[in-house]
Amino acid sequence: MASMTTTEPLDPAKLRADFPLLDGTRCGRPLVYLDSAASAQRPRAVLEAMDEYYATTHANVHRGVYRLAEEATRRFEEARARVGRLVNAPEPGREIVFTKNATEAINLVAYAWGRHELRRGDVVVLTEIEHHANLVPWLMLAEERGIELRYLPLGADFRLDLGELERTVDGARLVGVTLASNVLGTVVDVAPIVQAAHRAGALVLGDGAQLVPHRPVDVQALGIDLLAFTGHKMLGPTGIGALWARADLLEAMPPFLGGGEMIRDVRLDGFTPTDIPWRFEAGTPPIAEAIGLAAAIDYLEQVGLERIHQHEARLTAYAVERLEERYGDDLRIFGPRPDPEWRGGVISFAFGDIHPHDVAQVLDEHGICVRAGHHCAKPLMRCLGVGATTRASLYLYNDEHDVDRLVDALESVRDLFV
Protein backbone atom coordinates (compact mmCIF):
# COMPACT_ATOMS: atom_id res chain seq x y z
CA MET A 1 0.00 0.00 0.00
CA ALA A 2 0.94 3.63 -0.29
CA SER A 3 3.08 4.50 2.68
CA MET A 4 2.48 7.67 4.65
CA THR A 5 3.81 8.87 7.93
CA THR A 6 1.25 8.90 10.70
CA THR A 7 1.12 12.64 11.20
CA GLU A 8 0.42 13.89 7.69
CA PRO A 9 -3.20 13.95 6.53
CA LEU A 10 -4.49 11.11 4.38
CA ASP A 11 -4.00 11.23 0.67
CA PRO A 12 -7.19 9.57 -0.59
CA ALA A 13 -6.04 9.66 -4.21
CA LYS A 14 -2.99 7.60 -3.26
CA LEU A 15 -5.09 5.20 -1.20
CA ARG A 16 -7.55 4.69 -4.05
CA ALA A 17 -4.78 3.05 -6.05
CA ASP A 18 -4.97 0.22 -3.49
CA PHE A 19 -8.67 -0.38 -4.26
CA PRO A 20 -9.20 -2.16 -7.58
CA LEU A 21 -12.83 -1.09 -7.83
CA LEU A 22 -12.04 2.58 -7.27
CA ASP A 23 -8.83 2.72 -9.25
CA GLY A 24 -9.42 3.83 -12.80
CA THR A 25 -12.60 4.89 -14.53
CA ARG A 26 -16.10 3.68 -15.33
CA CYS A 27 -17.85 4.99 -18.41
CA GLY A 28 -14.96 7.39 -18.89
CA ARG A 29 -14.70 8.93 -15.42
CA PRO A 30 -13.68 7.87 -11.94
CA LEU A 31 -16.47 6.32 -9.93
CA VAL A 32 -17.61 8.44 -7.00
CA TYR A 33 -18.44 5.89 -4.36
CA LEU A 34 -20.39 7.48 -1.53
CA ASP A 35 -22.06 4.42 -0.06
CA SER A 36 -19.48 2.98 2.30
CA ALA A 37 -21.97 3.05 5.16
CA ALA A 38 -23.84 0.33 3.27
CA SER A 39 -20.68 -1.53 2.32
CA ALA A 40 -17.12 -0.35 1.84
CA GLN A 41 -14.80 -1.36 -0.98
CA ARG A 42 -11.79 -3.49 -0.21
CA PRO A 43 -8.09 -3.01 -0.89
CA ARG A 44 -6.03 -5.43 -2.93
CA ALA A 45 -4.25 -6.53 0.28
CA VAL A 46 -7.50 -8.09 1.53
CA LEU A 47 -8.23 -9.88 -1.73
CA GLU A 48 -4.64 -11.12 -1.89
CA ALA A 49 -4.65 -12.36 1.68
CA MET A 50 -7.72 -14.47 0.98
CA ASP A 51 -6.35 -15.76 -2.31
CA GLU A 52 -3.03 -16.56 -0.73
CA TYR A 53 -4.76 -18.43 2.08
CA TYR A 54 -6.78 -20.55 -0.34
CA ALA A 55 -3.75 -21.13 -2.57
CA THR A 56 -1.36 -22.16 0.20
CA THR A 57 -3.01 -23.03 3.48
CA HIS A 58 -6.64 -24.05 3.28
CA ALA A 59 -7.97 -27.00 5.23
CA ASN A 60 -10.81 -27.21 7.70
CA VAL A 61 -10.00 -25.79 11.11
CA HIS A 62 -10.04 -27.46 14.52
CA ARG A 63 -10.24 -30.91 12.95
CA GLY A 64 -7.23 -32.28 11.10
CA VAL A 65 -4.04 -33.50 12.75
CA TYR A 66 -2.02 -32.95 9.61
CA ARG A 67 0.19 -29.91 9.40
CA LEU A 68 -1.87 -28.10 6.78
CA ALA A 69 -4.94 -28.20 9.00
CA GLU A 70 -2.87 -27.06 11.95
CA GLU A 71 -1.56 -24.13 9.94
CA ALA A 72 -5.08 -23.16 8.82
CA THR A 73 -6.27 -23.33 12.42
CA ARG A 74 -3.35 -21.23 13.59
CA ARG A 75 -4.06 -18.54 11.01
CA PHE A 76 -7.77 -18.54 11.77
CA GLU A 77 -7.13 -18.14 15.49
CA GLU A 78 -4.55 -15.44 14.81
CA ALA A 79 -7.19 -13.58 12.85
CA ARG A 80 -9.52 -13.83 15.84
CA ALA A 81 -6.90 -12.34 18.15
CA ARG A 82 -6.23 -9.62 15.56
CA VAL A 83 -9.90 -8.63 15.68
CA GLY A 84 -9.84 -8.73 19.47
CA ARG A 85 -6.81 -6.45 19.64
CA LEU A 86 -8.44 -3.95 17.30
CA VAL A 87 -11.13 -3.21 19.88
CA ASN A 88 -8.74 -3.69 22.83
CA ALA A 89 -10.47 -6.78 24.17
CA PRO A 90 -8.94 -7.84 27.49
CA GLU A 91 -8.62 -11.41 26.19
CA PRO A 92 -8.42 -11.05 22.40
CA GLY A 93 -8.21 -14.78 21.69
CA ARG A 94 -11.23 -15.78 23.79
CA GLU A 95 -13.67 -12.93 23.57
CA ILE A 96 -14.29 -12.65 19.83
CA VAL A 97 -17.00 -14.80 18.29
CA PHE A 98 -16.99 -14.84 14.51
CA THR A 99 -20.42 -14.42 12.99
CA LYS A 100 -21.79 -13.79 9.52
CA ASN A 101 -22.22 -10.05 10.13
CA ALA A 102 -23.29 -7.56 12.79
CA THR A 103 -26.89 -8.69 12.47
CA GLU A 104 -25.99 -12.24 13.41
CA ALA A 105 -23.84 -11.00 16.29
CA ILE A 106 -26.83 -9.16 17.76
CA ASN A 107 -29.11 -12.12 17.14
CA LEU A 108 -26.59 -14.29 18.95
CA VAL A 109 -26.93 -12.07 22.01
CA ALA A 110 -30.72 -12.03 21.77
CA TYR A 111 -30.90 -15.81 21.44
CA ALA A 112 -28.10 -17.17 23.60
CA TRP A 113 -28.10 -14.54 26.33
CA GLY A 114 -31.67 -13.31 25.92
CA ARG A 115 -33.40 -16.68 25.86
CA HIS A 116 -31.35 -17.85 28.81
CA GLU A 117 -31.68 -14.75 30.94
CA LEU A 118 -34.91 -12.97 30.12
CA ARG A 119 -38.31 -13.75 31.57
CA ARG A 120 -41.72 -12.20 30.99
CA GLY A 121 -41.70 -8.57 32.05
CA ASP A 122 -37.90 -8.17 31.95
CA VAL A 123 -36.85 -4.91 30.39
CA VAL A 124 -34.54 -4.29 27.43
CA VAL A 125 -33.80 -0.68 26.51
CA LEU A 126 -33.07 0.30 22.91
CA THR A 127 -33.13 3.65 21.12
CA GLU A 128 -35.24 5.24 18.41
CA ILE A 129 -32.23 5.54 16.13
CA GLU A 130 -31.37 1.84 15.93
CA HIS A 131 -30.83 -0.08 12.72
CA HIS A 132 -33.38 -2.88 12.29
CA ALA A 133 -30.54 -5.27 13.21
CA ASN A 134 -30.75 -4.04 16.79
CA LEU A 135 -34.54 -3.85 16.88
CA VAL A 136 -36.04 -6.91 15.26
CA PRO A 137 -34.17 -9.57 17.30
CA TRP A 138 -35.53 -7.89 20.46
CA LEU A 139 -39.01 -7.44 19.00
CA MET A 140 -38.96 -11.17 18.24
CA LEU A 141 -38.00 -11.87 21.83
CA ALA A 142 -40.74 -9.55 23.02
CA GLU A 143 -43.27 -11.57 21.03
CA GLU A 144 -41.87 -14.87 22.17
CA ARG A 145 -41.06 -14.08 25.80
CA GLY A 146 -43.18 -11.09 26.67
CA ILE A 147 -40.19 -8.94 27.58
CA GLU A 148 -40.76 -5.20 27.79
CA LEU A 149 -38.95 -2.89 25.36
CA ARG A 150 -38.26 0.76 26.19
CA TYR A 151 -36.67 3.32 23.95
CA LEU A 152 -34.36 6.25 24.47
CA PRO A 153 -35.83 8.92 22.19
CA LEU A 154 -34.27 11.01 19.47
CA GLY A 155 -33.62 14.57 20.67
CA ALA A 156 -34.14 17.81 18.83
CA ASP A 157 -30.51 18.07 17.72
CA PHE A 158 -30.35 14.62 16.09
CA ARG A 159 -28.72 13.20 19.20
CA LEU A 160 -30.26 10.90 21.75
CA ASP A 161 -32.34 12.66 24.36
CA LEU A 162 -31.00 11.37 27.67
CA GLY A 163 -33.33 13.46 29.82
CA GLU A 164 -35.21 10.39 31.04
CA LEU A 165 -32.20 8.09 30.99
CA GLU A 166 -32.25 7.10 34.66
CA ARG A 167 -35.93 6.34 34.67
CA THR A 168 -35.79 4.45 31.35
CA VAL A 169 -32.97 2.12 32.37
CA ASP A 170 -34.36 1.56 35.85
CA GLY A 171 -34.92 -2.18 36.25
CA ALA A 172 -33.50 -2.99 32.79
CA ARG A 173 -31.42 -6.09 32.07
CA LEU A 174 -29.74 -4.83 28.91
CA VAL A 175 -29.33 -1.56 27.02
CA GLY A 176 -28.69 -1.97 23.29
CA VAL A 177 -27.45 1.18 21.60
CA THR A 178 -25.89 2.04 18.28
CA LEU A 179 -22.51 3.70 18.77
CA ALA A 180 -22.86 5.62 15.50
CA SER A 181 -26.06 6.12 13.53
CA ASN A 182 -26.10 4.84 9.96
CA VAL A 183 -28.63 7.55 9.06
CA LEU A 184 -27.76 10.65 11.06
CA GLY A 185 -24.03 10.27 11.41
CA THR A 186 -24.49 10.91 15.11
CA VAL A 187 -21.78 9.37 17.24
CA VAL A 188 -23.49 8.45 20.48
CA ASP A 189 -21.89 9.53 23.74
CA VAL A 190 -22.27 6.20 25.49
CA ALA A 191 -20.48 7.12 28.70
CA PRO A 192 -23.59 8.37 30.54
CA ILE A 193 -25.62 5.47 29.16
CA VAL A 194 -23.04 2.94 30.37
CA GLN A 195 -22.94 4.57 33.81
CA ALA A 196 -26.70 4.62 34.21
CA ALA A 197 -27.11 1.11 32.82
CA HIS A 198 -24.46 -0.35 35.09
CA ARG A 199 -25.92 1.42 38.13
CA ALA A 200 -29.23 -0.20 37.23
CA GLY A 201 -27.56 -3.60 36.87
CA ALA A 202 -28.02 -3.72 33.08
CA LEU A 203 -25.49 -4.82 30.47
CA VAL A 204 -24.65 -2.55 27.54
CA LEU A 205 -24.54 -3.92 24.00
CA GLY A 206 -22.98 -1.52 21.50
CA ASP A 207 -23.80 -1.75 17.82
CA GLY A 208 -20.43 -0.75 16.42
CA ALA A 209 -21.18 -1.46 12.75
CA GLN A 210 -20.74 2.24 11.87
CA LEU A 211 -18.07 3.18 14.41
CA VAL A 212 -15.45 0.43 14.38
CA PRO A 213 -14.57 1.08 10.70
CA HIS A 214 -14.03 4.80 11.25
CA ARG A 215 -12.03 5.45 14.41
CA PRO A 216 -10.19 3.65 17.20
CA VAL A 217 -12.68 1.82 19.41
CA ASP A 218 -11.63 0.58 22.83
CA VAL A 219 -14.22 -1.56 24.57
CA GLN A 220 -12.50 -1.15 27.91
CA ALA A 221 -12.45 2.65 27.67
CA LEU A 222 -16.08 2.69 26.54
CA GLY A 223 -17.01 0.40 29.42
CA ILE A 224 -19.52 -1.56 27.37
CA ASP A 225 -20.11 -5.29 27.84
CA LEU A 226 -20.83 -6.48 24.32
CA LEU A 227 -20.00 -5.10 20.87
CA ALA A 228 -21.25 -6.13 17.43
CA PHE A 229 -19.54 -5.16 14.19
CA THR A 230 -19.31 -6.28 10.60
CA GLY A 231 -16.43 -6.98 8.21
CA HIS A 232 -17.72 -5.60 4.93
CA LYS A 233 -18.09 -2.04 6.25
CA MET A 234 -14.44 -1.97 7.38
CA LEU A 235 -12.69 -2.99 4.15
CA GLY A 236 -13.10 -6.69 4.92
CA PRO A 237 -14.99 -9.36 3.03
CA THR A 238 -18.71 -10.01 3.24
CA GLY A 239 -19.85 -13.03 5.22
CA ILE A 240 -17.95 -12.20 8.39
CA GLY A 241 -18.72 -10.12 11.44
CA ALA A 242 -17.88 -10.34 15.09
CA LEU A 243 -19.31 -10.23 18.54
CA TRP A 244 -17.00 -9.13 21.30
CA ALA A 245 -18.22 -9.88 24.81
CA ARG A 246 -16.50 -10.03 28.18
CA ALA A 247 -15.23 -13.56 28.77
CA ASP A 248 -17.32 -14.04 31.92
CA LEU A 249 -20.47 -13.17 29.97
CA LEU A 250 -19.63 -15.60 27.20
CA GLU A 251 -18.84 -18.28 29.77
CA ALA A 252 -22.32 -17.93 31.24
CA MET A 253 -24.09 -18.08 27.87
CA PRO A 254 -25.50 -21.31 26.44
CA PRO A 255 -24.78 -22.09 22.76
CA PHE A 256 -26.51 -20.34 19.88
CA LEU A 257 -26.59 -22.66 16.84
CA GLY A 258 -25.92 -26.36 17.28
CA GLY A 259 -23.67 -28.62 15.23
CA GLY A 260 -20.02 -29.44 14.74
CA GLU A 261 -17.21 -27.41 16.29
CA MET A 262 -19.31 -26.09 19.16
CA ILE A 263 -19.38 -29.30 21.20
CA ARG A 264 -17.07 -31.13 23.58
CA ASP A 265 -19.08 -34.33 23.53
CA VAL A 266 -22.21 -35.64 21.88
CA ARG A 267 -24.14 -38.66 23.02
CA LEU A 268 -27.43 -39.90 21.68
CA ASP A 269 -29.14 -38.50 24.74
CA GLY A 270 -27.38 -35.14 25.00
CA PHE A 271 -24.33 -33.00 24.38
CA THR A 272 -21.75 -30.96 26.22
CA PRO A 273 -20.85 -27.64 24.62
CA THR A 274 -17.22 -26.69 24.24
CA ASP A 275 -15.30 -23.68 25.52
CA ILE A 276 -15.73 -20.10 24.46
CA PRO A 277 -15.53 -18.71 21.85
CA TRP A 278 -15.98 -21.88 19.76
CA ARG A 279 -19.16 -22.73 21.65
CA PHE A 280 -20.89 -20.08 19.54
CA GLU A 281 -19.44 -21.09 16.18
CA ALA A 282 -21.33 -24.15 14.98
CA GLY A 283 -20.13 -25.67 11.73
CA THR A 284 -17.24 -24.72 9.49
CA PRO A 285 -16.56 -21.04 10.08
CA PRO A 286 -15.76 -18.38 7.45
CA ILE A 287 -12.02 -19.08 7.51
CA ALA A 288 -10.80 -17.17 4.47
CA GLU A 289 -13.10 -14.31 5.46
CA ALA A 290 -11.51 -14.17 8.91
CA ILE A 291 -8.10 -13.95 7.29
CA GLY A 292 -9.39 -11.26 4.93
CA LEU A 293 -10.80 -9.34 7.87
CA ALA A 294 -7.46 -9.51 9.68
CA ALA A 295 -5.79 -8.13 6.54
CA ALA A 296 -8.37 -5.32 6.43
CA ILE A 297 -7.54 -4.46 10.04
CA ASP A 298 -3.84 -4.45 9.22
CA TYR A 299 -4.58 -2.04 6.40
CA LEU A 300 -6.74 0.23 8.55
CA GLU A 301 -4.13 0.36 11.27
CA GLN A 302 -1.30 0.99 8.84
CA VAL A 303 -3.18 3.99 7.52
CA GLY A 304 -4.16 4.81 11.08
CA LEU A 305 -7.71 4.81 12.41
CA GLU A 306 -7.23 8.15 14.12
CA ARG A 307 -6.06 9.63 10.82
CA ILE A 308 -9.08 8.13 9.07
CA HIS A 309 -11.27 9.70 11.73
CA GLN A 310 -9.66 13.13 11.27
CA HIS A 311 -9.89 12.87 7.50
CA GLU A 312 -13.59 12.03 7.62
CA ALA A 313 -14.28 14.82 10.10
CA ARG A 314 -12.63 17.36 7.77
CA LEU A 315 -14.37 16.00 4.70
CA THR A 316 -17.75 15.93 6.42
CA ALA A 317 -17.38 19.58 7.39
CA TYR A 318 -16.39 20.41 3.82
CA ALA A 319 -19.35 18.50 2.36
CA VAL A 320 -21.90 20.09 4.66
CA GLU A 321 -20.50 23.52 3.93
CA ARG A 322 -20.56 23.02 0.15
CA LEU A 323 -24.07 21.55 0.16
CA GLU A 324 -25.44 24.36 2.28
CA GLU A 325 -23.69 27.10 0.38
CA ARG A 326 -25.02 25.82 -2.98
CA TYR A 327 -28.53 24.73 -2.04
CA GLY A 328 -29.42 26.58 1.14
CA ASP A 329 -32.85 25.72 2.44
CA ASP A 330 -33.60 23.44 -0.52
CA LEU A 331 -31.39 20.83 1.04
CA ARG A 332 -32.19 19.64 4.53
CA ILE A 333 -29.56 17.56 6.31
CA PHE A 334 -30.78 15.09 8.93
CA GLY A 335 -27.89 15.05 11.34
CA PRO A 336 -25.88 17.06 13.86
CA ARG A 337 -23.69 19.96 12.76
CA PRO A 338 -20.19 18.90 11.78
CA ASP A 339 -18.30 18.01 14.92
CA PRO A 340 -15.10 15.96 14.87
CA GLU A 341 -15.96 14.13 18.05
CA TRP A 342 -19.68 13.46 17.82
CA ARG A 343 -20.42 13.24 14.12
CA GLY A 344 -19.25 10.78 11.48
CA GLY A 345 -19.25 11.00 7.70
CA VAL A 346 -22.82 9.88 7.04
CA ILE A 347 -24.82 12.68 5.43
CA SER A 348 -28.54 12.04 4.98
CA PHE A 349 -30.62 14.69 3.33
CA ALA A 350 -33.88 15.68 1.70
CA PHE A 351 -33.55 17.65 -1.53
CA GLY A 352 -36.62 19.82 -1.98
CA ASP A 353 -39.45 17.34 -2.23
CA ILE A 354 -37.71 15.24 -4.85
CA HIS A 355 -37.92 11.60 -3.88
CA PRO A 356 -34.57 10.05 -2.85
CA HIS A 357 -35.00 7.34 -5.49
CA ASP A 358 -35.10 9.98 -8.17
CA VAL A 359 -32.11 11.78 -6.67
CA ALA A 360 -30.07 8.58 -6.54
CA GLN A 361 -31.10 7.57 -10.05
CA VAL A 362 -29.90 10.82 -11.58
CA LEU A 363 -26.70 10.81 -9.51
CA ASP A 364 -25.99 7.31 -10.79
CA GLU A 365 -26.12 8.72 -14.29
CA HIS A 366 -23.25 10.98 -13.19
CA GLY A 367 -21.24 8.05 -11.87
CA ILE A 368 -22.09 8.78 -8.25
CA CYS A 369 -23.23 6.00 -5.90
CA VAL A 370 -25.41 7.13 -3.00
CA ARG A 371 -28.02 5.23 -1.06
CA ALA A 372 -31.70 6.12 -1.20
CA GLY A 373 -34.22 4.56 1.12
CA HIS A 374 -35.08 4.02 4.75
CA HIS A 375 -31.62 2.60 5.56
CA CYS A 376 -33.14 -0.21 7.65
CA ALA A 377 -34.22 2.31 10.26
CA LYS A 378 -37.95 2.70 9.70
CA PRO A 379 -38.78 3.84 13.24
CA LEU A 380 -36.17 6.59 12.86
CA MET A 381 -37.65 7.59 9.47
CA ARG A 382 -41.00 8.01 11.23
CA CYS A 383 -39.36 10.22 13.87
CA LEU A 384 -37.88 12.34 11.09
CA GLY A 385 -41.23 12.47 9.32
CA VAL A 386 -39.93 11.11 6.02
CA GLY A 387 -40.30 7.81 4.19
CA ALA A 388 -36.76 7.80 2.90
CA THR A 389 -33.64 9.92 2.64
CA THR A 390 -30.74 10.23 0.26
CA ARG A 391 -27.52 9.32 2.02
CA ALA A 392 -23.94 10.03 1.04
CA SER A 393 -21.36 8.37 3.25
CA LEU A 394 -17.65 9.06 3.34
CA TYR A 395 -14.63 6.90 3.97
CA LEU A 396 -10.87 7.02 3.78
CA TYR A 397 -10.77 6.88 -0.02
CA ASN A 398 -13.15 9.80 -0.59
CA ASP A 399 -11.95 13.34 -1.11
CA GLU A 400 -13.07 16.86 -1.95
CA HIS A 401 -13.42 15.99 -5.64
CA ASP A 402 -16.03 13.37 -4.77
CA VAL A 403 -17.93 15.94 -2.73
CA ASP A 404 -17.66 18.52 -5.52
CA ARG A 405 -19.02 16.07 -8.06
CA LEU A 406 -21.94 15.28 -5.77
CA VAL A 407 -22.69 18.96 -5.23
CA ASP A 408 -22.52 19.70 -8.97
CA ALA A 409 -24.60 16.69 -10.01
CA LEU A 410 -27.41 17.67 -7.66
CA GLU A 411 -27.86 20.66 -9.94
CA SER A 412 -29.02 18.39 -12.75
CA VAL A 413 -31.35 16.55 -10.37
CA ARG A 414 -32.99 19.87 -9.70
CA ASP A 415 -33.13 20.73 -13.41
CA LEU A 416 -34.99 17.54 -14.17
CA PHE A 417 -37.59 17.56 -11.44
CA VAL A 418 -38.23 21.15 -10.51
Added chain:
Amino acid sequence: MAGLEDLYREIILDHYRSPRNRGELPTPPAHRVEGFNPLCGDEVVLYLEVADGVVRDLRVAGQGCSISQSSASMMSAAVKGRPVGEARRLVRSFKAMMSVHEVSLGEDGSPSDDGPGDALDPSTLGELAALQGVVKFPVRIKCATLSWNTLSQGLDEIEQGDPVGS
Protein backbone atom coordinates in the same frame (compact mmCIF):
# COMPACT_ATOMS: atom_id res chain seq x y z
CA MET B 1 -26.75 1.17 -21.48
CA ALA B 2 -30.18 2.53 -20.70
CA GLY B 3 -30.16 6.30 -20.42
CA LEU B 4 -32.13 8.49 -18.08
CA GLU B 5 -34.29 9.68 -20.96
CA ASP B 6 -35.66 6.12 -21.18
CA LEU B 7 -36.87 6.43 -17.62
CA TYR B 8 -37.87 10.04 -17.27
CA ARG B 9 -39.90 10.61 -20.43
CA GLU B 10 -41.42 14.05 -20.71
CA ILE B 11 -44.93 12.68 -20.31
CA ILE B 12 -43.92 10.92 -17.10
CA LEU B 13 -42.45 14.09 -15.69
CA ASP B 14 -45.60 15.92 -16.71
CA HIS B 15 -47.78 13.53 -14.72
CA TYR B 16 -45.34 13.78 -11.82
CA ARG B 17 -45.42 17.59 -11.78
CA SER B 18 -49.18 17.84 -12.37
CA PRO B 19 -50.74 14.63 -11.11
CA ARG B 20 -54.27 13.87 -12.34
CA ASN B 21 -57.11 12.84 -10.06
CA ARG B 22 -55.16 13.74 -6.97
CA GLY B 23 -57.14 13.75 -3.70
CA GLU B 24 -59.65 11.74 -1.77
CA LEU B 25 -63.30 10.67 -2.04
CA PRO B 26 -65.75 10.19 0.83
CA THR B 27 -65.92 6.58 2.03
CA PRO B 28 -68.54 5.25 1.55
CA PRO B 29 -69.58 5.32 -1.19
CA ALA B 30 -65.94 5.14 -2.32
CA HIS B 31 -63.67 2.22 -1.42
CA ARG B 32 -60.27 3.05 0.07
CA VAL B 33 -57.27 0.83 -0.58
CA GLU B 34 -53.59 1.27 0.27
CA GLY B 35 -50.44 -0.08 -1.32
CA PHE B 36 -46.87 0.07 -0.01
CA ASN B 37 -43.48 -0.45 -1.50
CA PRO B 38 -41.46 -1.49 1.55
CA LEU B 39 -38.20 -0.93 -0.30
CA CYS B 40 -38.52 2.81 -0.68
CA GLY B 41 -41.45 3.66 1.55
CA ASP B 42 -43.65 4.64 -1.39
CA GLU B 43 -47.29 4.67 -0.50
CA VAL B 44 -50.33 4.87 -2.75
CA VAL B 45 -53.86 5.33 -1.46
CA LEU B 46 -56.68 4.86 -3.95
CA TYR B 47 -60.31 5.89 -3.54
CA LEU B 48 -62.46 3.90 -5.94
CA GLU B 49 -66.06 4.57 -6.73
CA VAL B 50 -67.51 1.64 -8.61
CA ALA B 51 -71.17 1.48 -9.61
CA ASP B 52 -72.98 -0.71 -12.13
CA GLY B 53 -69.69 -2.38 -13.01
CA VAL B 54 -68.02 0.89 -13.98
CA VAL B 55 -65.16 2.78 -12.31
CA ARG B 56 -67.17 6.00 -12.04
CA ASP B 57 -64.53 7.95 -10.19
CA LEU B 58 -61.20 7.52 -8.49
CA ARG B 59 -58.66 9.60 -6.59
CA VAL B 60 -55.03 9.07 -5.78
CA ALA B 61 -53.32 10.04 -2.53
CA GLY B 62 -50.03 9.04 -0.95
CA GLN B 63 -46.42 9.86 -1.63
CA GLY B 64 -43.54 8.45 -3.54
CA CYS B 65 -41.00 8.82 -6.29
CA SER B 66 -41.66 10.28 -9.71
CA ILE B 67 -42.20 6.85 -11.23
CA SER B 68 -44.73 5.61 -8.68
CA GLN B 69 -46.56 8.94 -8.63
CA SER B 70 -46.71 9.41 -12.39
CA SER B 71 -47.69 5.79 -12.92
CA ALA B 72 -50.55 6.26 -10.43
CA SER B 73 -51.61 9.43 -12.19
CA MET B 74 -51.55 7.81 -15.63
CA MET B 75 -53.38 4.79 -14.26
CA SER B 76 -56.11 7.00 -12.82
CA ALA B 77 -56.58 8.79 -16.13
CA ALA B 78 -56.66 5.50 -18.00
CA VAL B 79 -59.23 3.64 -15.91
CA LYS B 80 -61.58 6.43 -14.89
CA GLY B 81 -64.94 5.87 -16.52
CA ARG B 82 -64.03 2.40 -17.76
CA PRO B 83 -65.98 -0.80 -17.05
CA VAL B 84 -64.32 -2.89 -14.33
CA GLY B 85 -63.55 -5.70 -16.79
CA GLU B 86 -61.67 -3.31 -19.03
CA ALA B 87 -59.81 -1.80 -16.09
CA ARG B 88 -58.68 -5.27 -15.11
CA ARG B 89 -57.52 -6.00 -18.64
CA LEU B 90 -55.55 -2.79 -18.54
CA VAL B 91 -53.92 -3.91 -15.29
CA ARG B 92 -52.91 -7.16 -16.95
CA SER B 93 -51.52 -5.43 -20.02
CA PHE B 94 -49.60 -2.95 -17.95
CA LYS B 95 -48.12 -5.64 -15.75
CA ALA B 96 -47.26 -7.71 -18.79
CA MET B 97 -45.37 -4.72 -20.17
CA MET B 98 -43.52 -4.42 -16.84
CA SER B 99 -42.85 -8.11 -16.38
CA VAL B 100 -39.83 -8.42 -18.64
CA HIS B 101 -37.58 -8.78 -15.62
CA GLU B 102 -40.10 -9.35 -12.87
CA VAL B 103 -41.19 -12.84 -11.92
CA SER B 104 -44.94 -12.50 -11.95
CA LEU B 105 -46.01 -13.45 -8.46
CA GLY B 106 -49.20 -12.40 -6.75
CA GLU B 107 -49.19 -10.51 -3.45
CA ASP B 108 -49.48 -13.81 -1.58
CA GLY B 109 -46.45 -15.20 -3.35
CA SER B 110 -48.45 -17.55 -5.53
CA PRO B 111 -48.24 -17.30 -9.29
CA SER B 112 -50.46 -14.43 -10.22
CA ASP B 113 -53.48 -14.68 -12.46
CA ASP B 114 -52.49 -11.29 -13.78
CA GLY B 115 -50.44 -12.98 -16.50
CA PRO B 116 -50.83 -11.75 -20.05
CA GLY B 117 -53.96 -13.89 -20.66
CA ASP B 118 -56.42 -11.73 -22.50
CA ALA B 119 -54.22 -8.67 -22.02
CA LEU B 120 -54.48 -5.82 -24.44
CA ASP B 121 -51.74 -5.29 -26.97
CA PRO B 122 -49.15 -2.83 -25.53
CA SER B 123 -49.69 -0.66 -28.58
CA THR B 124 -53.18 0.03 -27.24
CA LEU B 125 -51.82 1.35 -23.95
CA GLY B 126 -51.53 4.87 -25.29
CA GLU B 127 -49.44 7.19 -23.15
CA LEU B 128 -48.96 4.41 -20.60
CA ALA B 129 -46.45 2.96 -23.04
CA ALA B 130 -44.15 5.80 -21.96
CA LEU B 131 -43.53 3.78 -18.80
CA GLN B 132 -42.09 0.94 -20.85
CA GLY B 133 -38.58 2.36 -20.37
CA VAL B 134 -38.85 1.52 -16.67
CA VAL B 135 -38.18 -2.16 -17.40
CA LYS B 136 -34.60 -1.20 -18.20
CA PHE B 137 -34.24 -0.13 -14.56
CA PRO B 138 -35.29 -3.27 -12.70
CA VAL B 139 -35.30 -1.75 -9.21
CA ARG B 140 -37.86 0.82 -10.36
CA ILE B 141 -40.37 -1.69 -11.77
CA LYS B 142 -42.00 -2.05 -8.37
CA CYS B 143 -42.45 1.72 -8.26
CA ALA B 144 -44.32 1.62 -11.57
CA THR B 145 -46.53 -1.34 -10.69
CA LEU B 146 -47.45 -0.21 -7.18
CA SER B 147 -50.60 1.70 -8.07
CA TRP B 148 -51.71 -1.00 -10.51
CA ASN B 149 -51.39 -3.75 -7.92
CA THR B 150 -53.27 -1.52 -5.51
CA LEU B 151 -56.03 -0.97 -8.05
CA SER B 152 -56.26 -4.68 -8.64
CA GLN B 153 -56.51 -5.32 -4.91
CA GLY B 154 -59.18 -2.63 -4.54
CA LEU B 155 -61.28 -4.08 -7.35
CA ASP B 156 -60.99 -7.54 -5.75
CA GLU B 157 -62.12 -6.18 -2.41
CA ILE B 158 -65.09 -4.44 -3.98
CA GLU B 159 -66.05 -7.63 -5.79
CA GLN B 160 -65.77 -9.61 -2.58
CA GLY B 161 -68.31 -7.28 -1.05
CA ASP B 162 -66.11 -5.11 1.12
CA PRO B 163 -67.00 -1.85 -0.58
CA VAL B 164 -65.86 0.43 2.25
CA GLY B 165 -62.48 -1.09 2.99
CA SER B 166 -61.49 -2.07 6.46
